Amino acid sequence: MNLDKKKEIATELHEKFLKSEIVIVTDYKGLKVSELTDLRRKLRDGKSEYRVVKNSLLTRASEGTQAAVAKGHFKGTTAVAFAERNPVAPAKILSDFAKTNDKFKIRAAALNGKLLDTNGVKALAALPPREILLAQLLAVMNAVPTAFVRVLNGVPQKLMNLLNAVKENREKEAA
Numbered sequence: 001m002n003l004d005k006k007k008e009i010a011t012e013l014h015e016k017f018l019k020s021e022i023v024i025v026t027d028y029k030g031l032k033v034s035e036l037t038d039l040r041r042k043l044r045d046g047k048s049e050y051r052v053v054k055n056s057l058l059t060r061a062s063e064g065t066q067a068a069v070a071k072g073h074f075k076g077t078t079a080v081a082f083a084e085r086n087p088v089a090p091a092k093i094l095s096d097f098a099k100t101n102d103k104f105k106i107r108a109a110a111l112n113g114k115l116l117d118t119n120g121v122k123a124l125a126a127l128p129p130r131e132i133l134l135a136q137l138l139a140v141m142n143a144v145p146t147a148f149v150r151v152l153n154g155v156p157q158k159l160m161n162l163l164n165a166v167k168e169n170r171e172k173e174a175a
Contacts, residue, residue, distance in 0.1 A: 006057060013053060013061035022087035023067040023110045024094055024121060028052065029077040030103035036079075039097050039104075048083040048090040066113035073108040087111055088127050095125035 017023060028036060036052075043050045053061075055074040062068045083090045091109070098104050109116040109124075116124065127133070 009053065010057050010061045013051075013057060014063075014065065016049070016082050017062055017065035017067040019084050020067065020082040021085060021112060022081075022083050022090065023070060024081040024090055025070050025073045025107045025109065026079050026081065026094060027077055027105040027107055028079050028103075031101065035101060035104075039093075042093050042097070043081055043090055046083075046089040046093050047086065048081050048093070050079060050081045052079040067110040069113060069115040070108050070110040078107075086130055088124060088130065091121050091125040095122050 031039075036050075040050045055076075055078050058074045058078060058080065059071050062071050062074075081090045081094060094106055098106055106118050106121050108118070109121045111120075111124070128136075
């Protein structure tokens, strides 16, 4: 590969690192081409990309990006998964793939400039989908005003019950 081609790839990777919310570093040593093709298809369906690149190009391309925290993991047979949105999707796909393929390993991830180890990626993969998290947040946010309205409604209600009890007592005494 000539120098111009290397610079072009490094520039392209640098742009991907800048745009990506998560970059997951993996070791694919010993996998068949068909298995890697299947993984790439799954990641593509999940709006992610999977690239096998030389470690020196990855190191150079990660400079000045949030993915630079993971450059210590660019060793051996390295491939990276990029996702611009929804970091849970590629983490879930790669974790599921690692469960069924013993040769495949997740080394680390860079999530918004923070380094996650293998267990961190697995924990991220265990999160429910974004839509469910948003629904849970909405339910919590809705519960607070609802409870507040119930409390405010309780004060006049108790006053009305007290007045009705006084009225009934006076009617009994008058009768």
